[in-house]
Amino acid sequence: MFRLAYKPVLKASVLTAGVGACAYLYVKPANALTEAEHGLHAPNYPWTQNGLTSTFDHQSIRRGYQVYREVCSTCHSLDFVKWLDLVGVSHTSSEARAMAAEFEYDDEPDDEGNPRKRPGKLLDKMPAPYPNEQAARAANQGALPPDLSLMTKARHNGVNYVFALLTGYPEEPPAGAQVASGMNYNPYFPGGGIGMARVLYDDLVEYEDGTPATTSQMAKDVTTFLNWSASPEQDDRKRMGLKALIVIATMFGLSIAVKQYKWANIWTRKVVWKGPGSPKQ
Numbered sequence: 001m002f003r004l005a006y007k008p009v010l011k012a013s014v015l016t017a018g019v020g021a022c023a024y025l026y027v028k029p030a031n032a033l034t035e036a037e038h039g040l041h042a043p044n045y046p047w048t049q050n051g052l053t054s055t056f057d058h059q060s061i062r063r064g065y066q067v068y069r070e071v072c073s074t075c076h077s078l079d080f081v082k083w084l085d086l087v088g089v090s091h092t093s094s095e096a097r098a099m100a101a102e103f104e105y106d107d108e109p110d111d112e113g114n115p116r117k118r119p120g121k122l123l124d125k126m127p128a129p130y131p132n133e134q135a136a137r138a139a140n141q142g143a144l145p146p147d148l149s150l151m152t153k154a155r156h157n158g159v160n161y162v163f164a165l166l167t168g169y170p171e172e173p174p175a176g177a178q179v180a181s182g183m184n185y186n187p188y189f190p191g192g193g194i195g196m197a198r199v200l201y202d203d204l205v206e207y208e209d210g211t212p213a214t215t216s217q218m219a220k221d222v223t224t225f226l227n228w229s230a231s232p233e234q235d236d237r238k239r240m241g242l243k244a245l246i247v248i249a250t251m252f253g254l255s256i257a258v259k260q261y262k263w264a265n266i267w268t269r270k271v272v273w274k275g276p277g278s279p280k281q
Helices: 001-027 060-072 093-100 133-141 156-166 213-230 234-267
Strands: 103-109 116-117
Touching: 060 116, 060 213
Parallel strands: none
Antiparallel strands: 103 116
């Protein structure tokens, strides 16, 4: 009798311990790095594109591309973004064509096998600042500037991390902070030492729409642009998801109405059993 009662208790205890352990790890996940090695956790900012029915700020995307072109593109590439992707999002077709034509791309060789160049087209990818990895490392003291196409997906906390990193350079490292030679202190970067120096300063660019180019504004705009480059389908996905929810809700309501109509006569039917000897009607 004791064994029969003991087994359910044991199973319940094991299940409770497992659920509790999973909940603890979910709330506070295990981390092999210390806080200093992992980097300071970026705060959550109220990004407009994070809402269920909200979309990207396309004016911010346009300004963010300007910041990328004038500041970030000297070191970082956008290998997964084409000029065509900007059309209808931040620029018109003629504007994108004009920007692409400013760059030269490899073309088919001539009849004698000599390489030729041609102006860029909408289907071309945005040009990289360096021809290869070796050239990129040689120009950056051995460090390789990462591609920014998927940066907001490749880093923990995504857009919040990128914005915090761009605006997190202090004037002087705090007391006790150890930064290697040639590195710059940023508490949001793992280890605290980053090869990229501060690049955004007030009035560094001149926005065509007259928006004040403060450090935080430029960081917000270029982060929004990088978030779009990593998820260009986000607006369409939300729109299709909203349509799907509307259709599903409508079909669910119709199915309930049809069920009520079809089963009404069955639910209201009265079945009476008349035993032996009951009077006939």
